[in-house]
Amino acid sequence: MLELSGITKSYGSRRVLDDVSFTVAPGRLTGFVGGNGAGKTTTMRIVLGLLSSDGGTVDLDGAPLTAEDRRRFGYMPEERGLYPKMKVLEQIVYLARLHGFGKQDATDRATALLTELGLGERLNDTIESLSLGNQQRAQIAASLVHDPEVLILDEPFSGLDPLAVDVVAGVLQSSAAKGASILFSSHQLDVVERLCDDLVILAGGTIRASGSRDALRAEHARDRYELVSAGDAGWLRTEPGVTVVDFEGGPKHPSLAQIFKEVIQ
Template identity: 55%
Template sequence: MGTLEIDGLTKSYGSRKALRGTSFDVRSGEIFGFVGSNGAGKSTTMRIVLGVLMPDAGEVRWAGRPVDHALRRRIGYMPEERGLYPKMKVGEQLVYLARLHGLSKAESVASMERWTSTLGVDERREDEVQKLSLGNQQRVQLAAALVHDPEILVLDEPFSGLDPVAVDVMSGVLRERADAGVPVLFSSHQLELVEALCDRVGIIAAGAMDAVGTVEELRSIGNPQWVVDVPGTSDASTPAWVPDDVRVVGRSGSRITFEPRTPGSEQTVLRAALAQGDVTEFARVRRPLTELYRDVVRVDADRPTDPTTATEASA
């Protein structure tokens, strides 16, 4: 296997810049979550990887080689809009798609049977796609991306419209493919799912990568927050015992959330809290990806027009 590299992609539609020097990579055996608001550049990036669009500048490489037509045949792609033939039977369609990718008839049938069984649509092989529920159509669409045993997976909103059971099934398939060494790139607006499933996350805004890293690395962006709980202390928004070198950002009963203003001032808070009585909680806040995402992209309106590249977050 190898690494999928997206290097300095720019793309404009008339005067609108869809991508501004977008760069990141997806490594062998990794699930990479690609998140951003509508119009941020996720689908444009994926379509360039697939060769559906050509960039104005930049390059896509796989294992150090520019991605050409032959390499693209080894990519499994799942578009956001379903790309299946609605009046074609499920099994027949998957075999047909596998044959287009060069598999023999026997290999295609075996692969179709494997993935329809894995994804829970084996009993619908003789049904036309248009007769399936939207969730089952989504499962068949994933089977279409997998049926030729691709070396790379690129999935645009694969969890859209799925019930919790189907989400678990699809999550398991993506993890199994990553464990087999396949780089998996997928976009999603379901940030809790991205946080739970992905090895690394990239946040794109206005066509530029704002941050790339593990969720833990992304948590280091911005001011760290801490929580301290001293039962029985004052209900004031900022109790008198709280030192001046921190900023209180939240209060729930005796539980106070604060940001240190200077390095190490959280320890000053701990000492002051212990002087008040028993401390039942003192910990750094593990901020959810949803909150981190809002912090990263909230300055979009002020973003300069010059191309930018991704910032690799550090722990």
């Protein structure tokens, strides 16, 4: 289990993280959400050792996180990080070999993963020749090819069409099923709500809510009623004290977008 406790970070007089504490459990997908500038990327970079914190601890399985532990991590930054002139398969094989796999094993792993991600016909194309969405898939493959114990993804669904989102979601769920602890940030709240097991909501550098998806729904649910009408029920929108969530049998539980709006106010 990855555990952050009391993480703080300041740039001059501006505190960007203030007592950030949460856990990422093995075998579970944890959605990390917050507005621009909330501190998500800074938090991830501290976990990865790319930034130092001013205070707090990051532990893995109850012990302080070390550089050797981080070799078992997978990371996908929001920015593109692959070599544009390299061929897709060549790039992922190279990264697998940096993690200690032999040439054949690395090739087999990279080929299988890229095929699962829908890039099986693009193995010999250069990274720069791919569409932005396919570059994103290749970058996800780069973070997964060594079967990391902890996977940290910064906006993994950015630029993906709905079909690609489903493909990537399936790959991440398979990784979690093997026991990986997965933390991913996203502004696509509908995807986070559908995919994640746990949620961490960050605003202004502080944790506003965290826990399982179902627990947060229960905690922030308000009284809701389903009304059945034989005619037009549009008049309900003008009734004082009544908020219409949806017509035609929409969801009866609060959406992640609604929970997010409530907890950051």
